[in-house]
Amino acid sequence: MTEQLAEIILKATQAKSIINTSLIQELWSGYGQILRCELEEGLSPSVIVKHVQPPNQSHHPRGWNTNLSHERKLKSYQVEINWYNDLAHRCDDYCRVPDTIHLQDRQGEMLMIMEDLNAAGFPIRKSEVSIPEIKACLSWLAHFHAKFMGVKGDGLWPVGTYWHLDTRPDELEAMQNKKLKAAAREIDKTLTGAKYQTLVHGDAKLANFCFSEKGQKVAAVDFQYIGQGSGMKDVAYFLSSCLHEENLSVCETELLRFYFETLKKALVLYDQLVDFEEIQQEWSKLYDYAWTDFYRFLDGWSPGHWKMHDYSENIKNKVLKQLS
Template sequence: MLNLKKEILRVTSASNILETQSVQNLWSGYGEIKRYQLEEGKFKSIIAKHIQLSDGQQHPKGWNTSSSHQRKLKSYQVERVWYQNYAHLTDENCRVPKALHSTETEMEMLIIMEDLNESGYPHRHNPDNITLPNVKSCLKWLANFHAKFMNNPAEGLWPIGTYWHLDTRPDEWDKMNNLSLKNTAKAIDEKLNQAQYQTIIHGDAKLANFCFGNNNNVAAVDFQYVGKGCGMKDVAYFISSCFEEEECEKYEEELLGHYFNELDKALDNTLDFKSLKSEWQKLYKYAWADFYRFLDGWSPGHWKMHDYSQRLTQEVLSELDLK
C-alpha cells in the first residue's frame, strides 16, 4: 500500500503536512483528490490524486459493468501518461497543473501535482454565475490547446478522446431510445474520426474542470479522457456545460467565431486555416449529436437533451440520410 505522507514529503521536501482538505471524491468511488497544506519545503500546498483500483466500485447511475471498470482503469493510466509526457508542453495560454510526481502499484495510483489555487487560479464558476467573458476565456484556452497539439499522434493517450466515445460505451449504446440515432451512431463517430484535421482534445472540457484567475485567465484540470480528436468535440461539450438551450442558440455564432479567431492566432499560419475552419464548422453539429447519442443511453431526459441539441442532432440525421 502506498504511503501517501511519505511520498508527498519526499517529493516536496516539506517537513510536515499541516492540513488535509478533500477536493473531490472520484467517480464511482475510485479514490479521492485532496489538497495538502505543507510546512517548509518547495510548495505551500499540493494536490494529490489517489486512485484505488478495485473492481467493486458502485457507479451512481448503476453502470457497474466490466467495460465501465476497464474504461476507468485505462483513463487513470492515460492521465498519468499525460502528466509525465505532455503537460510540460503546454504554456500560459493553455495552462494546466505542473506534474510533480506519479507512481503506481498493482492496485493503487498516485499523481502529485501543482495546486492551481496557490498559483493564481482560485476561482470556480457554475452555469448560474458564468459570464460571457468567462466562457470566451475557456474557449481561448481550448483554441490554444488544440493549436499546440495539432496533428500530434497522441501516443500513449486515448486513440480517440472524450469519455463518451462510442467504442467505449457499448452498454449505453445498447440502452438507447432514439433508434434513428442509434443506427446512425457509427456514421457520426466515423465522420468525426475521419476529419482531416485532428489534434489532442481535452476529452472532458466541462465548465467544472476550468479554474479561473482574478484577471479571467484560466487553467484546466482532469485529463483522464485526453486523446486524439476533432476540436469541435471539446467546444460543443464545453458550451453544453455552460448554457441552457436559449443561450446555446443565442451565442452560437459569437462563441464559435471567438474560438476560431483564437485558433487562427494560435496556429500562426502553420497550416491551411481556411480549410480547417471550413471542415470543423461543419462538424460542430456532429459533435453535439455524438454527445447527444451518449446521453440518450446513459441518462434519458438529461437537461442537456434540450431543443437546441435535438435540433442539431436531427440536422445530422437528415444530412446522413441523404447520403
C-alpha cells in the same frame, strides 16, 4: 492519509511535514480521492494529490458498474498519468495546466502529486459564467488545440472524449432513439475521419476549469479522457456544460466565431504550418456532428437528461437529415 502516502508526499515535495489535509472531492464511483495538502517548508506551500484506489465493488451513480466500466476507468487514470508524464510540459500560459511533481502507478493504485492551482493564481471555480468568462475557456481550448495539432500522443486514448462510441457499447445498446442508434457509427466515422485532428481534452466541462480572481485567465484539470479528435468535440461539450438552450441559440455564432479567430492566431503563435481556412471549413461542419455524438451518448446513458433540449434536438435532427 496513510503513513506510506505521507512519506511519498514529503519526499516528492521536500517538505518537513504535512500541516493539514483537506478533501477536495471523491473520485467518480468511489475510485479514490483528490486532496489538498498544506506543507511546512518544501517546494511549495501546498500540493494537490490525486490518489486512485479502485474499489472492490464500484457504485456507479447511474448503475453502470460493469467490468467494462471498471476497465475504462482504470485506463483513464493511466492515460492521465501518461499525459502528465509525456506531454503536459508543452503547455504554456495560454493553455495552463498544473505542473507535475510526482507520478506513480503500482498495480492499479495510482498517485499524482501536482501543483496547487489555487496557490498559482487560479483559485476560483464557477457554476455560472458570463460571456467573457466563457471566452476565456474557449481561448484555452483554441490554444490547446493549436498547440497539439496533429499530435497523436502515445499512451493516450486513440480517440478522445469519455463518450466515444467504441468505449460505450452498453450505452449504445440501451439507446431509445432507434434512428440515431442506426446512424451512430456513421456519425463517429465522420468525426474520426476528419483530415485535421488534434488532442482534445475529452472532458472539457466548466467544472474542470479553474479561474483567476478576475476571471480573465483559466487553467484546466482532469485529463483522463485526452486523445485525438476534432476540436469541435471539446467546444460543443464545453458549451453544453455552461449554457442553457435559450443562451446557446443566441450566442452560438458569436462564440464559435471567437473560438476560430483565437485558433487562427494560436496556430500562427505556435508556428503550425497548416491551412487555417481548411481547418475552419472542416471543423465548422463537425460542430453539429460533435454535438450529436454527445447527444447519442446521453440517449443511452441518461435518457431525458437536461442537455437533451430543443437546441440539441434540432442539431441532431439536422445531422440525421444530412446522413439520410
